[in-house]
Amino acid sequence: MALNNVESLFAASLQDSDLSAKQKAVLRASLTLFADKGYDRTSTADIARLAGVSEGTVYKRFKTKRDIFEAITTPFVDQVLPTAAGEFFKEISTAGFPDFRSLLTFAVHDRIVFGLANRRELKIFVQEIVADPQMFNALAARASQLFTKGLAPLFKQFQDTGELVQWDAIRIGRYIISTVLGYVLPSVIARTPEQNVDQATQEIVEFLLKGLHP
Amino acid sequence: MALNNVESLFAASLQDSDLSAKQKAVLRASLTLFADKGYDRTSTADIARLAGVSEGTVYKRFKTKRDIFEAITTPFVDQVLPTAAGEFFKEISTAGFPDFRSLLTFAVHDRIVFGLANRRELKIFVQEIVADPQMFNALAARASQLFTKGLAPLFKQFQDTGELVQWDAIRIGRYIISTVLGYVLPSVIARTPEQNVDQATQEIVEFLLKGLHP
Amino acid sequence: MALNNVESLFAASLQDSDLSAKQKAVLRASLTLFADKGYDRTSTADIARLAGVSEGTVYKRFKTKRDIFEAITTPFVDQVLPTAAGEFFKEISTAGFPDFRSLLTFAVHDRIVFGLANRRELKIFVQEIVADPQMFNALAARASQLFTKGLAPLFKQFQDTGELVQWDAIRIGRYIISTVLGYVLPSVIARTPEQNVDQATQEIVEFLLKGLHP
Amino acid sequence: MALNNVESLFAASLQDSDLSAKQKAVLRASLTLFADKGYDRTSTADIARLAGVSEGTVYKRFKTKRDIFEAITTPFVDQVLPTAAGEFFKEISTAGFPDFRSLLTFAVHDRIVFGLANRRELKIFVQEIVADPQMFNALAARASQLFTKGLAPLFKQFQDTGELVQWDAIRIGRYIISTVLGYVLPSVIARTPEQNVDQATQEIVEFLLKGLHP
DNA sequence: TATGAATGAGCGTTCATTCAT
DNA sequence: TATGAATGAACGCTCATTCAT
Numbered sequence: 085m086a087l088n089n090v091e092s093l094f095a096a097s098l099q100d101s102d103l104s105a106k107q108k109a110v111l112r113a114s115l116t117l118f119a120d121k122g123y124d125r126t127s128t129a130d131i132a133r134l135a136g137v138s139e140g141t142v143y144k145r146f147k148t149k150r151d152i153f154e155a156i157t158t159p160f161v162d163q164v165l166p167t168a169a170g171e172f173f174k175e176i177s178t179a180g181f182p183d184f185r186s187l188l189t190f191a192v193h194d195r196i197v198f199g200l201a202n203r204r205e206l207k208i209f210v211q212e213i214v215a216d217p218q219m220f221n222a223l224a225a226r227a228s229q230l231f232t233k234g235l236a237p238l239f240k241q242f243q244d245t246g247e248l249v250q251w252d253a254i255r256i257g258r259y260i261i262s263t264v265l266g267y268v269l270p271s272v273i274a275r276t277p278e279q280n281v282d283q284a285t286q287e288i289v290e291f292l293l294k295g296l297h298p
Numbered sequence: 299m300a301l302n303n304v305e306s307l308f309a310a311s312l313q314d315s316d317l318s319a320k321q322k323a324v325l326r327a328s329l330t331l332f333a334d335k336g337y338d339r340t341s342t343a344d345i346a347r348l349a350g351v352s353e354g355t356v357y358k359r360f361k362t363k364r365d366i367f368e369a370i371t372t373p374f375v376d377q378v379l380p381t382a383a384g385e386f387f388k389e390i391s392t393a394g395f396p397d398f399r400s401l402l403t404f405a406v407h408d409r410i411v412f413g414l415a416n417r418r419e420l421k422i423f424v425q426e427i428v429a430d431p432q433m434f435n436a437l438a439a440r441a442s443q444l445f446t447k448g449l450a451p452l453f454k455q456f457q458d459t460g461e462l463v464q465w466d467a468i469r470i471g472r473y474i475i476s477t478v479l480g481y482v483l484p485s486v487i488a489r490t491p492e493q494n495v496d497q498a499t500q501e502i503v504e505f506l507l508k509g510l511h512p
Numbered sequence: 513m514a515l516n517n518v519e520s521l522f523a524a525s526l527q528d529s530d531l532s533a534k535q536k537a538v539l540r541a542s543l544t545l546f547a548d549k550g551y552d553r554t555s556t557a558d559i560a561r562l563a564g565v566s567e568g569t570v571y572k573r574f575k576t577k578r579d580i581f582e583a584i585t586t587p588f589v590d591q592v593l594p595t596a597a598g599e600f601f602k603e604i605s606t607a608g609f610p611d612f613r614s615l616l617t618f619a620v621h622d623r624i625v626f627g628l629a630n631r632r633e634l635k636i637f638v639q640e641i642v643a644d645p646q647m648f649n650a651l652a653a654r655a656s657q658l659f660t661k662g663l664a665p666l667f668k669q670f671q672d673t674g675e676l677v678q679w680d681a682i683r684i685g686r687y688i689i690s691t692v693l694g695y696v697l698p699s700v701i702a703r704t705p706e707q708n709v710d711q712a713t714q715e716i717v718e719f720l721l722k723g724l725h726p
Numbered sequence: 727m728a729l730n731n732v733e734s735l736f737a738a739s740l741q742d743s744d745l746s747a748k749q750k751a752v753l754r755a756s757l758t759l760f761a762d763k764g765y766d767r768t769s770t771a772d773i774a775r776l777a778g779v780s781e782g783t784v785y786k787r788f789k790t791k792r793d794i795f796e797a798i799t800t801p802f803v804d805q806v807l808p809t810a811a812g813e814f815f816k817e818i819s820t821a822g823f824p825d826f827r828s829l830l831t832f833a834v835h836d837r838i839v840f841g842l843a844n845r846r847e848l849k850i851f852v853q854e855i856v857a858d859p860q861m862f863n864a865l866a867a868r869a870s871q872l873f874t875k876g877l878a879p880l881f882k883q884f885q886d887t888g889e890l891v892q893w894d895a896i897r898i899g900r901y902i903i904s905t906v907l908g909y910v911l912p913s914v915i916a917r918t919p920e921q922n923v924d925q926a927t928q929e930i931v932e933f934l935l936k937g938l939h940p
Numbered sequence: 941t942a943t944g945a946a947t948g949a950g951c952g953t954t955c956a957t958t959c960a961t
Numbered sequence: 962t963a964t965g966a967a968t969g970a971a972c973g974c975t976c977a978t979t980c981a982t
Contacts, residue, residue, distance in 0.1 A: 106942080122429040124338035128977060138943045140980085149977060207428070214425045215336040217488050224488065259505055262480025266472055274431050274438065291473055295509025318966065342952060352968045357953060359966095534963080550857040552766035556956060566964045568959085577956060635856070642853045643764040645916050652916065686908050687933055694904025702859050702866065719901055723937025746945065770973060780947045785974060787945095 097159045107145045109135040114152045119204035122211050123153055157212065160205045161223070184247040185293060187238070192264055192292070193285040199268035200281070207272050231257040249298045256296060263288055311373045321359045323349040328366045333418035336425050337367055371426070374419045375437075398461040399507055401452070406478055406506070407499040413482035414495070421486050445471040463512045470510060477502055525587045535573045537563040542580045547632035550639050551581055585640065588633045589651070612675040613721055615666070620692055620720070621713040627696035628709070635700050659685040677726045684724060691716055739801045749787045751777040756794045761846035764853050765795055799854070802847045803865075826889040827935055829880070834906055834934070835927040841910035842923070849914050873899040891940045898938060905930055 098108050113135035117126040128149055132139045146152045181187040199206055213220040231253045239256060242248040248256070267284050270276065312322050327349035331340040342363055346353045360366045395401040413420055427434040445467045453470060456462040462470070481498050484490065526536050541563035545554040556577055560567045574580045609615040627634055641648040659681045667684060670676040676684070695712050698704065740750050755777035759768040770791055774781045788794045823829040841848055855862040873895045881898060884890040890898070909926050912918065 104941080122338070124336070125429070127975080129975090132944095139978090140943050140945095141941085143978065144942070147978090211425075211428045214421070214428055214487060215339070220484070220487050224484065255501065258480055259477060262476045263473060265480075266476025270434075270438065273428060273434050287469065291509045294511060295505045297508060320967075341950080343950085353953085354955085354968050354970095355966075358968095361953090363952065532962080550766070552764070553857070555954080557954095560965095567957085568964050568966095569962085571957065572963070575957090639853075639856045642849070642856055642915060643767070648912075648915050652912065683929065687905060690904045690908025691901060694900050694907075698862075698866065701856060701862050715897065719937045722939060723933045725936060748946075769971075771971085781973090782947050782949095782975080783945075786947095789974090791973065 103145065106135070106137045106141055109137060110142050110146070110152065111155060115156055115204055115208070118153065118156065118208045118211075123208070123215075153208075153212075156205065157209060160202070160209060184242040184245075184296075185289065187242070188260075188292060189285060189289050192260070192288050193281065195264050196268055196281050196284060199264075200271065200278070203272045203275075206268075210269070210272070227257075227261075228254060243298075246298055249296050251296075259295060260292060263292060317359060320349065320351045320355050323351060324356050324360070324366065325369060329370055329418055329422070332367065332370065332425075333421045337422070338429075367422075367426075370419065371423060374416070374423060398456040398459075398510075399503065401456070402474075402506060403499060403503050406474070406502050407495065409478050410482055410495050410499060413478075414485065414492070417486045417489075420482075424483070424486070441471075441475075442468065457512075460512055463510050465510075473509060474506060477506060531573065534563070534565045534569055537565060538570050538574070538580065539583060543584055543632055543636070546581065546584065546636045546639075551577075551636070551643075581636075581640075584633065585637060588630070588637060612670040612673075612724075613717065615670070616688075616720060617713060617717050620688070620716050621709065623692050624696055624709050624713060627692075628699065628706070631700045631703075634696075638697070638700070655685075655689075656682060671726075674726055677724050679724075687723060688720060691720060745787065748777065748779045748783055751779060752784050752788070752794065753797060757798055757846055757850070760795065760798065760850045760853075765791075765850070766857075795850075795854075798847065799851060802844070802851060826884040826887075826938075827931065829884070830902075830934060831927060831931050834902070834930050835923065837906050838910055838923050838927060841906075842913065842920070845914045845917075848910075852911070852914070869899075869903075870896060885940075888940055891938050893938075901937060902934060905934060 098111065101108075103111070110131060113131050114126070117130055117134060120126075121130075128142050129139060131152070132142050135142070142152075146155060181190065209219075213223065235257060236253040239248055239253050243250055267279075267288060271279060312325065315322070317325070324345060327345050328340070331344055331348060335344075342353055342356050345366070346356050349356070356366075360369060395404065423433075427437065449471060450467040453462055453467050457464055481493075481502060485493060526539065529536070531539070538559060541559050542554070545558055545562060548554075549558075556570050557567060559580070560570050563570070570580075574583060609618065637647075641651065663685060664681040667676055667681050671678055695707075695716060699707060740753065743750070745753070752773060755773050756768070759772055759776060762768075763772075770781055770784050773794070774784050777784070784794075788797060823832065851861075855865065877899060878895040881890055881895050885892055909921075909930060913921060
């Protein structure tokens with residue numbers, strides 16, 4: 085399943101790395117603290133304390149506090165997201181979904197699971213996006229490409245069968261993303277306990293199928 | 299129109315206040331800086347500099363930096379939002395919308411205009427919500443009440459005429475809010491130049507009407 | 513009685529002064545606050561608030577915070593103490609005490625009453641003396657003169673009658689002052705409720721008479 | 727001798743502590759400055775400058791300026807005073823003083839030496855006691871217990887032999903303390919050069935013996 | 941490599957003092 | 962004269978970062 089791979093991608097990125105155990109502890113502690121209190125309200129002393137290392141050790145591998153942030157978010161953006169997206173598309177393409185409902189159900193479910201599995205990274209990400217729009221623009225550009233180049237052909241396929249409304253891919257994507265984020269983000273921000281992902285998926289799909297029907 | 303009142307509510311809250319010109323400059327500078335760089339990355343020296351006052355002046359009226367934040371957001375939450383919401387509902391009720399499309403068109407347009415008119419306050423708000431979930435929970439609780447008590451009867455009316463699907467008010471609300479925020483937030487975060495609000499409204503309504511049709 | 517005059521000397525110094533009602537309020541508020549919290553821990557804003565005047569008014573008459581302090585302590589040192597001391601000696605001289613016990617009883621009682629009547633001024637004084645030894649030295653020099661020139665002849669008189677030990681005036685004075693302060697200062701510092709002055713006087717005199725007997 | 731131990735107790739408390747050389751320098755500088763200018767008039771920048779360290783170093787071990795104060799005074803109150811007092815009483819008890827004069831001579835001499843050996847700590851202490859009566863009350867309560875429980879039996883012994891007047895222990899103690907402080911405090915406050923302790927002791931004992939004789 | 945003491949710039953805040961009204 | 966808004970230097974304190982061990 086793509087879902088499990090997603091979480092393991094980050095875990096693997098730790099395992100694969102040449103980081104020592106202590107440096108991994110630094111990343112793990114930073115992930116926790118950045119998600120809980122935000123980047124600015126987390127001090128390097130906090131990180132060292134939670135990681136159980138000295139302050140000097142924090143700076144042995146990472147030259148600045150910002151480096152730690154990037155060590156966490158860069159895999160999320162440059163590897164985790166694309167990798168997962170790659171797998172996601174590969175799975176979609178090879179799966180040969182018989183109809184749009186099947187595709188949508190898979191995609192929505194997959195993304196909800198992905199978002200919930202990476203709550204903390206997602207929260208850190210959202211925090212930074214809101215604080216510094218540069219990241220948002222980069223992300224938006226990438227997402228835009230993803231839709232116009234990666235998904236448009238797929239959509240075309242179902243538009244031809246009369247299952248999907250004849251809107252441009254970005255507009256369709258926006259509605260799907262908005263609706264999914266409307267489920268995932270509150271849970272990520274408020275740390276709501278686990279929800280019933282299958283029911284949520286079913287409800288969202290029900291709504292989107294109607295909204296996106298020609 | 300409620301929309302114009304919304305922006306003037308904040309401006310009026312400055313005008314009505316017993317703040318001196320310099321104190322108002324402090325609030326204005328804080329609004330700008332908090333929105334641009336975030337609360338944590340804005341220093342009181344920054345505020346004083348942009349406001350063209352001494353640091354002492356910043357603290358003459360506002361006892362702490364946090365007080366400035368609250369002087370900006372409290373009207374937004376306790377007065378602007380409820381007041382606007384109040385006016386919004388009153389207008390909806392008295393308007394006697396002939397059909398669900400009319401209601402939805404008005405509501406979506408009104409909220410988009412409101413969000414864009416208060417970009418900076420909204421951005422500060424979103425920043426804080428993401429950094430400190432407490433605010434989110436308070437807001438969510440209030441929004442939940444708004445839907446179950448304020449909007450449910452309205453929805454019922456259109457559900458009885460067969461124009462609106464028989465889902466509970468919160469689910470319907472969630473989809474509407476998600477879709478509207480999917481339009482407004484990117485613009486707020488990325489400081490995108492003004493969009494064509496009427497077209498956006500029309501597109502969103504078109505999507506929602508289908509998605510929420512029985 | 514000298515005692516009542518002593519307190520009225522300060523009150524009178526306010527009345528006699530060309531200070532406006534508000535400026536007197538400033539002095540009164542300063543007296544209270546300096547005694548309660550100490551000079552350094554009292555802000556001019558505190559003074560203005562307690563006096564019920566604006567901060568500007570505080571500085572209309574008194575150019576600096578230190579000036580307020582001196583307006584309070586200078587009368588205490590330059591007028592109140594010497595004046596009282598003058599009256600005290602005059603009273604002593606003219607009283608023609610029949611024996612040393614009478615003199616000592618009067619002096620001890622008078623000084624205890626004086627100290628308790630001027631608790632707050634005394635406390636401010638002690639605070640400053642401990643913080644800045646300069647004042648102590650000035651006071652010690654004056655006290656020394658008082659004893660060698662003012663009191664030595666008086667002591668001589670009782671030393672000749674065999675009622676008082678043949679120590680030099682300063683040594684005698686030191687024991688008397690120490691013992692009296694041992695009663696007065698704790699009460700001034702700890703704000704102990706009023707004590708039985710007559711009994712205290714009697715006890716102290718009993719001790720001193722023996723200790724200073726040839 | 728207890729006297730020498732007294733000074734070394736503080737020095738030892740520095741040596742025994744796990745403080746680095748710079749942290750000790752911070753304490754030493756603070757001791758000097760607090761005694762010279764008072765706690766409120768000493769800035770942390772002053773302390774850092776005199777200690778030859780950065781301001782950050784001052785706060786590495788001590789979380790607040792007040793913590794520095796307490797690191798200086800707590801040993802003085804909780805360890806130095808009681809320990810010395812403990813040694814003092816033990817010495818007194820085991821010494822088996824043949825008469826009250828011997829006891830008094832020892833006690834007065836010991837306390838004078840103690841006070842002069844700890845001039846600066848004593849001065850800081852007195853400053854704080856005058857500025858914040860809470861400390862005075864705590865000290866007074868402890869002293870009161872010391873006298874009624876620790877010294878009363880000792881006094882009783884000499885009252886039985888007819889060497890000591892039949893007053894209660896607190897009254898006797900008050901006179902002794904007042905007289906000793908009458909010698910020590912001026913020297914502590916005014917930084918008078920070393921006095922002849924032996925002569926002072928002899929004079930004080932001469933006075934007290936008479937004053938406390940039945 | 942890992943430590944943690946040390947740094948110093950900068951933070952939020954206070955406050956004695958000034959001055960236009 | 963009285964006001965109180967305004968000032969700016971200094972305060973106590975924090976924290977990302979460095980470096981000797």
